[in-house]
Amino acid sequence: MTARTVLQQADINRALTRIAHEILESAKGGSDLVLLGIPTRGVVLAERLAAILRGIEPGLPVDVVGALDVTMYRDDLAHHPTRTPQPTSIPASGIDGRTVVLVDDVLYSGRTIRAALDAIGDLGRPCAVRLAVLVDRGHRELPIRADFVGKNLPSSTSERINVRLLETDGVEEVSIES
Amino acid sequence: MRHLLSTKQLSREEAIRILDVAEDMSDTQQRAVKKLPTLRGKTVVNLFFEDSTRTRISFEAAAKRLSADVINFAAKGSSVSKGESLKDTAQTLAAIGADGVVIRHSASGAPAVLAGSGWIDAGVVNAGDGTHEHPTQALLDAFTMRRRLHGAGSRGRDLDGVHVVIVGDIVHSRVARSNLWLLRTLGAEVTFVAPPTLLPSAVGAWPATVRYDLDEALAEQPDVVMMLRIQSERMHEAFFPNPREYSRQWGLSAERWATLPGSALVMHPGPMIRGLEISDEAADSSQSTILEQVANGVAVRMAVLFLSMTGSEAANPTETEIA
Numbered sequence: 001m002t003a004r005t006v007l008q009q010a011d012i013n014r015a016l017t018r019i020a021h022e023i024l025e026s027a028k029g030g031s032d033l034v035l036l037g038i039p040t041r042g043v044v045l046a047e048r049l050a051a052i053l054r055g056i057e058p059g060l061p062v063d064v065v066g067a068l069d070v071t072m073y074r075d076d077l078a079h080h081p082t083r084t085p086q087p088t089s090i091p092a093s094g095i096d097g098r099t100v101v102l103v104d105d106v107l108y109s110g111r112t113i114r115a116a117l118d119a120i121g122d123l124g125r126p127c128a129v130r131l132a133v134l135v136d137r138g139h140r141e142l143p144i145r146a147d148f149v150g151k152n153l154p155s156s157t158s159e160r161i162n163v164r165l166l167e168t169d170g171v172e173e174v175s176i177e178s
Numbered sequence: 179m180r181h182l183l184s185t186k187q188l189s190r191e192e193a194i195r196i197l198d199v200a201e202d203m204s205d206t207q208q209r210a211v212k213k214l215p216t217l218r219g220k221t222v223v224n225l226f227f228e229d230s231t232r233t234r235i236s237f238e239a240a241a242k243r244l245s246a247d248v249i250n251f252a253a254k255g256s257s258v259s260k261g262e263s264l265k266d267t268a269q270t271l272a273a274i275g276a277d278g279v280v281i282r283h284s285a286s287g288a289p290a291v292l293a294g295s296g297w298i299d300a301g302v303v304n305a306g307d308g309t310h311e312h313p314t315q316a317l318l319d320a321f322t323m324r325r326r327l328h329g330a331g332s333r334g335r336d337l338d339g340v341h342v343v344i345v346g347d348i349v350h351s352r353v354a355r356s357n358l359w360l361l362r363t364l365g366a367e368v369t370f371v372a373p374p375t376l377l378p379s380a381v382g383a384w385p386a387t388v389r390y391d392l393d394e395a396l397a398e399q400p401d402v403v404m405m406l407r408i409q410s411e412r413m414h415e416a417f418f419p420n421p422r423e424y425s426r427q428w429g430l431s432a433e434r435w436a437t438l439p440g441s442a443l444v445m446h447p448g449p450m451i452r453g454l455e456i457s458d459e460a461a462d463s464s465q466s467t468i469l470e471q472v473a474n475g476v477a478v479r480m481a482v483l484f485l486s487m488t489g490s491e492a493a494n495p496t497e498t499e500i501a
Contacts, residue, residue, distance in 0.1 A: 082489030122211040
C-alpha cells in the first residue's frame with residue numbers, strides 16, 4: 001500500500017479560491033447564495049469557501065453556510081453497516097428561491113449527490129442547485145456532473161482517494177493510495 | 179443494532195448513539211416535509227398482544243415518517259398458549275415479508291424469544307413485555323431529560339450526576355425497570371418511591387435508592403420527578419387502602435410541587451390520572467415535559483427503527499468508497 005500526495009495545502013487553497021470566484025461569476029454575485037456542505041469534510045470546505053467569498057464579496061449574507069446530511073436519503077443503506085446520521089443545519093432564511101451550492105470533498109459514483117438532491121427537495125425549492133467538489137475521481141454511476149471542480153483525478157476503482165483537512169484530520173493533503 | 183430488547187443490554191456508547199440519531203430525527207420533524215425515504219419498501223409489523231394506543235400510534239407514526247409500510251396486528255384475545263402462538267404468528271409474519279417487528283406482549287421475555295428463535299428474520303423491537311422492560315419509553319425519557327438539561331449541546335452527552343426520583347407502581351412497571359438500567363448506564367442517580375406493597379421484593383439488589391416517603395425524597399431537591407400511573411385495574415388487589423390515601427401519601431400535589439426547585443422537571447409516561455398521582459399544577463406547569471415526551475417518542479422510535487432495520491453486518495466499505 002503506497003500513498004502519493006497529489007494536492008498539498010497551498011494547492012487546496014488555490015483550488016478553493018478559484019472555485020469561489022467561479023461560483024460568484026456563475027451566480028452573478030453572492031446575494032442569493034447558500035452553501036450546503038455534505039458532512040463531514042464537505043461542511044469544512046463550505047465554511048472555507050464562505051470565508052473566501054466574504055473577502056471577495058462584502059455583501060454576502062451572514063448565514064450563507066449550512067450542513068446537509070444525506071444518510072436518510074441514501075439508496076445503499078441495506079448494503080453497508082448502519083450509518084450514523086450527522087446533523088443537518090439550514091440557514092434560517094431557508095433555501096427557497098436561492099442558489100444552492102452543494103459542497104463535497106470527493107465526487108465518485110454520484111450517489112451521494114443524488115441523495116442530496118432528494119434531501120434538498122424536502123427542504124424547499126431553490127432556484128438553482130450547483131455542485132462544487134474538491135476532487136472528481138470519475139467512475140460515475142449516475143448522470144451527475146460537478147459545476148466547480150478543484151482537481152480532476154482520474155483513478156482506478158482499486159485506488160483510494162484520501163482527503164485530509166486541518167479541521168478534521170490535523171493535516172492537509174489529498175493523496176492516492178494504491 | 180439488530181434488535182432492541184432491553185435497556186439493560188445497552189452500553190453507554192450504544193445508548194448515546196440512539197439518542198444522537200434521535201436528535202437528527204427530531205430535527206427532521208420540525209420541517210414542512212416530515213417524511214424521509216429511508217425505509218421505503220420495508221414492512222414494519224406492530225404485533226400487539228396487549229392493549230396500547232400511545233405506544234402503537236407512536237411506532238406507527240415513526241415507521242410511516244420513515245416511509246415504511248405498517249401492518250397493525252392486534253392479537254388481543256388470542257387463547258393459544260404463548261410459545262405456540264408466538265411461533266405460528268412469527269412464521270405468518272415471515273411469510274408476509276416483515277422486515278421489522280414491534281412487539282408488545284404480556285409475557286416477560288416474549289420479544290427475546292422471538293428475536294432468538296430463528297422463526298423470522300426481522301429486527302425485533304420490544305414495545306413492552308410483561309413486567310420486564312419497555313426500552314423505547316426509557317430512551318425517550320432520557321432523550322427528553324437530556325434535551326431539557328443540555329439544550330442544543332445535547333449530542334454526545336450523558337446524564338452524569340442527574341438525580342431522578344421515580345414514584346408509583348414500581349412492582350408492575352416495566353417503564354421503571356427500563357429507566358433504571360438506562361439512567362444508571364448514562365450516569366444518573368435513581369430513587370424509587372412507593373408504598374412497600376408496590377416495590378418488588380428484590381428491589382434491594384437494584385442500583386437504586388428506595389424510599390417509602392415522597393416528602394423525604396423531594397426534600398433532596400431532585401432534578402427530575404417521574405410519576406408513574408396507578409392502574410385502576412389493579413386497585414382491587416389491595417396494594418394500598420384506597421385511591422385518596424394513595425394520592426395524599428404519594429401523589430405530586432400542588433403543595434409538594436411548590437417545594438421543588440424551579441429547575442426540576444416533572445415527567446409522566448402517560449396516560450396520567452389527574453388528581454390521583456399528579457395534580458393539575460404539576461402536570462400543566464412549564465416544567466412538565468409530558469407532551470414533549472410524546473413528541474420525542476416518535477423521534478426516538480424513528481431512531482430505533484432506523485438503526486435496527488438498516489445496515490448489513492457483512493459489508494465493510496471505507497469512507498472514500500462511499501463518497
